[in-house]
Each structure stands twice: as C-alpha cells, then as structure tokens.
Amino acid sequence: MSIAEQRKKLDLDRIIFIGRTFKEYLDMFSLSVEELSGKKVLDCPSGACSFTATGNQLGIDITGCDIAYYHSGEELHNKGLQDIEHAMEHMEKVKSNYRWNYFKNVENLKNHRLSALKDCTNDMKQSSEQYVPVTLPSLPFGDGEFDIVLSAHFLFTYADRLDYQFHITTLDELLRVTKKEVRIFPLVDLEGKRYEHLDKIIHYLTNNGCTVEEVKVSYEFQQNAHSMLKIRLS
Template sequence: MSKVELSKVELSKKLDLERIIFIGRTFEEYLDMFSLSVEKLEGKKILDCPAGACSFTASGNKIGLDITACDIAYYHSVEDLEMKGLQDIEHAMEHIEKVKDNYVWDYFNDIDDLRGHRLHALKDCSNNRKEISERYIPVTLPTLPFKDNEFDIIFSAHFLFMYADRLDYQFHMKTLNELLRVSSDEICIFPLVDLEGKRYEHLDELILYLTDKGCTVEEVKVGYEFQVNADSMLKIKKCN
C-alpha cells in the first residue's frame, strides 16, 4: 500500500462518524467535576481534551476565559456532529433508563432533567463552534498539535480511564505524556473509574510513574457524582 493510500485509510478512520459518541457536559458540571471557581480560571490558558459536545469552552469564552477545545470529532462538520449528538443523547437516555441504579440521582432530578443538560451542552457547543471555529481543534490522541507548555491547565473528562476496556495502558501512558508536554502547570482528569464504576486498574501504576517524573499527584474527592463511584479526580502538578 502506498503512502497516499495509507493516508486515505488513516483519514477515513478519523472521519468515521459512527465510531464517535458525541455527548457533552455543561460549564456548570465542569466547575463541580473539577472543584473549580471562575476566579481560579481567570488569566489562565486552558485546554479541554477531549472536549466532545461539552459547553465548557463555549460558556467559558463568553465570560472572558481563555479556553480551547480539542477532539477527534471536530474533523466533522458542525451540522453532522449536531445530528449525531442528538441521536447519541436519545440512545444514552434509553440506556440509562434501564440501569438507573448505576447512577446517583442527586445532581439531576430525573431522565428529563439529564436530557435537558445534555441538549443544552450540545446546542451551546455547536453554536459556539460556528462562531469561533478556531477554538475547536481536531486532534487524534495520543498526539496533540500544540507547543510545549502551551496551556496552564488541562481538563480531561470522561475519556481517559473510563474506556479501559478499549484503550490500553500504553495509550493512557502516551496520552498522559502528551498532556504533560503541552501543559505548563496542571492537569486534571475526571473520573477515575471505568464504565462499570470500578477504579481504573492501572491507576496506582500511573501515579507512581508520574511521581517518578517529578510530578505531584493527588486524588481529590469532588462534589459531583452521577455515575456510582465517579466522584474523584486526579490532579497532576508539574514540577517547574
């Protein structure tokens, strides 16, 4: 196979819309998931990776924060992703309805309330991407197209560790190294469990690896729990 043919195959993988789950959380959920305040974020250059259909970038930039979103999904058009997001939200609601006991119904009142949050995030993300598309960067992890130390803080929600059945330890290691490369100060990852609510099996190994690299690593309980046991984040501080 020629290099041109290989490039076409790689691009096809990136653009396979059916493989993408396009669901996001709201700005307010981010504040709770990562124990944040707007004041803490002011004056910081922030990356949301991968951002999916989250409204963190849209809402944050509207109040003057400096946030960039990146995701493999952004290789697709806004219109295609919005349609996929609507389908994914309905599919997720049907699934969650069947396994309600796997979730804590304190943050959301019921399925309709949850659906409203997800639709709100999708709409805000889609509209903002039309307005300032340069803030939404298509990427294919574990590689990022950013400069060393480009961002002060990086947030990564509902991706790393959650899909431990599909993304192996080496992928997590490579992705963490890339996040460390483009961060100048702090990386926060939420949650620390897989899709079954079990603590990521290699988490202690990764923490040891990070501390050996000179990072300060802390598991922090947060005031947000929807999936059972998903109530902690990993806060990684680089040694400067």
C-alpha cells in the same frame, strides 16, 4: 495526514457525541470562574461539552480539542441529537447505576445534555478556531502552551478499550502541553470500578517529577465517580 484524509478514516458512527455543561466541569474539577480567569485552558477531549463555549463567553481562554472536530458543527449537532436519544433510552434501563441528586431524573439529564450540545455546536460555527481536531495520543500544540489541561470521561473511563501504554503516552502528551497541571475525571471505568492501573500510573508520574493527588469532588453522577486526579508539574 491532511484533514481530508482524516475525514475519510474517521467513522462518525463510532463517535458518541455527548457532553457536559460548564457548571458540571466546574464541579467535576473543583474549579471556579475566578480560578480559571487569566489562564489558558485546554479541554481534551471535549466532545459536545459547553465548557469551551460558555467559558469563552465569560472571558476565559479555553480551547477544546477532539477527534470529532474533523466533522462540521452541523454534522455533529445531528449526530449528538441521535446519541442523546439513544443514551437516554439506555439510561432508563440502568438508572440504579447512577446517583440522582445532581440531576432530578432522566428528563432533567436529557435537558442538560441537549443544552451542552446546542451551546457547543453553535459556538463551533462562530468560533471555529477554538475547536481543534486531534487524534490522541498526539496533540498539535506547543510545549507548555496551556496553564491547565482538563480531561473528562476518556482516560480511565474506557479502560476496556484503551490499554495502559495508550494512557501513559496520552498523559505524557497532556503534560507536555501544560505549564502547570493536568486534571483527570473520573478515576473509574464504565462499571464504576477504580481504574486497575491507577496506582501504577501514579507511581510513573511521581517518578517523573510530578506531584499527584487524588481529590474528592462534589460531583457524582455515575456511582463511585467522585474523584479526580490532579497532576502538578514540579
């Protein structure tokens, strides 16, 4: 399917274009700049996160991919501004579902989200080759192209919309394009409940030769979202 055809099929109104900052990524995945240095990294899906932009400024080779990238940076910036406003209005109503130690308050959270959006969409204009449009569960990358693959707030998070087979097929594809490991955060759905098929997925991965570990991290904003899955290839 051509990009023009993808654009026709993709309804931008159905995409929520909000992202996290580079520092949030380091905390969510228990990583440091030193650990990432010299590695080729994939962020999938990367949304409006500033991880790719800031990481590349620091000399880290990061590629972001997302279905949203079939659209221009300008379109996505405008979409992101609307989505952040909407999300913050909703956040005021459900503040009790979140822990407010990482972010001081809703206004502080909003500033982080706006910062990530600005960095992401500005970088898309300057380094468009680092932002690859994809439609999961298929990825346009070679086998073992990346040293590490990170996936935040997608798998497990949308357990109500993505079925078990989609999770398996996507995980197989993420593992195909990495040499070493995949990290996924968080391990809970939108209600803060542990993904119901997580043990089944861990069993599947282990049976296919992977080493799998649940790792508690320092980052927790959504309540109970404080662990990641570290999947290593043997």
